[in-house]
Amino acid sequence: xxxxxxxxxxxxxxxxxxxxxxxxxxxxxxxxxxxxxxxxxxxxxxxxxxxxxxxxxxxxxxxxxxxxxxxxxxxxxxxxxxxxxxxxxxxxxxxxxxxxxxxxxxxxxxxxxxxxxxxxxxxxxxxxxxxxxxxxxxxxxxxxxxxxxxxxxxxxxxxxxxxxxxxxxxxxxxxxxxxxxxxxxxxxxxxxxxxxxxxxxxxxxxxxxxxxxxxxxxxxxxxxxxxxxxxxxxxxxxxxxxxxxxxxxxxxxxxxx
Numbered sequence: 001x002x003x004x005x006x007x008x009x010x011x012x013x014x015x016x017x018x019x020x021x022x023x024x025x026x027x028x029x030x031x032x033x034x035x036x037x038x039x040x041x042x043x044x045x046x047x048x049x050x051x052x053x054x055x056x057x058x059x060x061x062x063x064x065x066x067x068x069x070x071x072x073x074x075x076x077x078x079x080x081x082x083x084x085x086x087x088x089x090x091x092x093x094x095x096x097x098x099x100x101x102x103x104x105x106x107x108x109x110x111x112x113x114x115x116x117x118x119x120x121x122x123x124x125x126x127x128x129x130x131x132x133x134x135x136x137x138x139x140x141x142x143x144x145x146x147x148x149x150x151x152x153x154x155x156x157x158x159x160x161x162x163x164x165x166x167x168x169x170x171x172x173x174x175x176x177x178x179x180x181x182x183x184x185x186x187x188x189x190x191x192x193x194x195x196x197x198x199x200x201x202x203x204x205x206x207x208x209x210x211x212x213x214x215x216x217x218x219x220x221x222x223x224x225x226x227x228x229x230x231x232x233x234x235x236x237x238x239x240x241x242x243x244x245x246x247x248x249x250x251x252x253x254x255x256x257x
Contacts, residue, residue: 160201231248
């Protein structure tokens with residue numbers, strides 16, 4: 001299933017890149033002539049988006065997209081909350097309905113090492129499941145942070161609970177998680193980012209999943225930015241006769257407070 005949405009900031013399905021690398025890190029005493037350190041990251045940050053598209057005449061399409069992200073920083077801890085909803089109709093027939101919510105906590109352990117825990121909920125009845133809950137935990141390593149490049153690598157494990165639609169059997173399986181986030185910064189707040197997440201099923205080898213997001217962000221003002229992203233969610237063994245992949249192309253305005 002493919003869907004194009006105008007105005008969505010953070011599409012449901014791709015994991016939000018963690019912000020623990022922005023936590024103030026201990027540093028050795030600097031010489032007097034050294035440049036001043038960067039200002040600390042915001043303790044609270046909210047991003048919200050809302051879009052509605054409706055066409056009539058030869059083409060009758062309705063699309064609604066809304067979402068939010070809340071980030072809280074307290075010392076070595078960073079907490080992220082996210083929510084996303086996409087709904088679409090074509091000539092009065094529902095062709096897209098995707099829900100996603102998630103919570104992520106990161107704890108800085110060393111200047112380039114952090115522990116994380118993630119819990120996500122997904123609902124996509126047109127994709128074969130009415131509920132998918134994934135809980136994972138592991139470690140993240142800031143492998144590269146030399147301007148303009150940044151690379152974060154993560155590995156961990158957890159559990160999956162999935163309720164499928166129709167006659168397909170429900171799933172409960174231990175899973176592993178391997179993920180990477182690469183960002184290239186052109187200038188302040190202007191960057192390209194690639195996120196890849198691989199989720200092997202430790203009970204059924206063929207039931208692995210892969211999530212990917214390619215994004216480009218450019219600021220319009222201090223609070224507004226233009227974002228374009230392409231998300232792929234691949235399930236190697238979907239329930240019943242459903243397709244293996246969902247693709248989401250989103251472009252729109254991002255509001256950050």
